[in-house]
Amino acid sequence: MTGETTNVTGRTAGLSNLVRIYRAVSGEVHALRGVDVDFPSGGITVIAGPSGGGKSTLLSILALRDRASAGTVTLLGADVTQAPQSVLKSLRRNSIAWVPQRPAHGLFPHLTVIENLLQAACIRGRTDGLEPTQTLELLGLTHRADATPGRLSGGEQQRLAVAAALTHAPALVVADEPTAELDDDNAERVLAALATVAAAGSTCVLSSHDPRALRRVPRVLHLRHGVLSAERSGSELPETRRTEAVIDSAGRLQLSPEALNLFPGRRARMELIDGKVVLEAPESSS
Numbered sequence: 001m002t003g004e005t006t007n008v009t010g011r012t013a014g015l016s017n018l019v020r021i022y023r024a025v026s027g028e029v030h031a032l033r034g035v036d037v038d039f040p041s042g043g044i045t046v047i048a049g050p051s052g053g054g055k056s057t058l059l060s061i062l063a064l065r066d067r068a069s070a071g072t073v074t075l076l077g078a079d080v081t082q083a084p085q086s087v088l089k090s091l092r093r094n095s096i097a098w099v100p101q102r103p104a105h106g107l108f109p110h111l112t113v114i115e116n117l118l119q120a121a122c123i124r125g126r127t128d129g130l131e132p133t134q135t136l137e138l139l140g141l142t143h144r145a146d147a148t149p150g151r152l153s154g155g156e157q158q159r160l161a162v163a164a165a166l167t168h169a170p171a172l173v174v175a176d177e178p179t180a181e182l183d184d185d186n187a188e189r190v191l192a193a194l195a196t197v198a199a200a201g202s203t204c205v206l207s208s209h210d211p212r213a214l215r216r217v218p219r220v221l222h223l224r225h226g227v228l229s230a231e232r233s234g235s236e237l238p239e240t241r242r243t244e245a246v247i248d249s250a251g252r253l254q255l256s257p258e259a260l261n262l263f264p265g266r267r268a269r270m271e272l273i274d275g276k277v278v279l280e281a282p283e284s285s286s
């Protein structure tokens, strides 16, 4: 690892009073409403929270792919909020690994898996990250080394995107839902790979509502309606309680009194995620 991954402040990146307002046809969307957070060097942070809470927006600004409407972004000890595009481009190339939500977007479709890794390192002119073969092993992709991304499953593409991010010892790894498409074994591989690069000095920030990531990563921050709530460690997360509920032929589900208390307005927003149904109170009634 290079000395770049640490700096005198002991933090790789920081966001201060960060605001992001999107201008949409229907009006303004306040996606981030004054977020303050530091990302210590060599740490892993999960940004959790409901859909639409602002996770992707925060990660995009942190990875210097989008600019804030107000507030300050600090990277490697420098204020980069107003940095010119050329500086941002250079930082993105040399210091940041970005793992997008749709991993195919960051891969070279005409190159094989191993060539993708070599190319990722070559573009950055860096060979101080993990060896490509080591990275493939870490992420369980050795047997797919000669396949092109189009021949990989969604989960394999996701792991390849993480592998490509790890080949050049970046100061900052920013990953949007990196375990979303993965079964338990492969989610564990990705989380273990991120832990390995963090142990070697890279700072990892990922968004997730995946309980597997929330349980494994010690630092979890919750982002809801663009506001970061109190920090909790993964081990402090409440136990997931499973109970059986009956669904009648019309699709009606009877909740326990305890669960019903979470829906004071008696309306719920429903999400289907990876074959699971998540119910939460809509914003107006929470």
Ligand SMILES: Nc1ncnc2c1ncn2[C@@H]1O[C@H](COP(=O)(O)OP(=O)(O)OP(=O)(O)O)[C@@H](O)[C@H]1O
Binding pocket: 022, 023, 024, 029, 030, 031, 049, 050, 051, 052, 053, 054, 055, 056, 057, 058
């Ligand atoms: N380009 C855009 N233009 C207008 N509104 C946007 C844009 N991108 C995001 N938003 C809005 O900003 C808010 C935050 O969105 P964001 O994608 O950051 O949330 P998220 O927590 O990542 O959600 P998910 O978990 O569903 O990906 C949402 O209300 C979203 O509709």
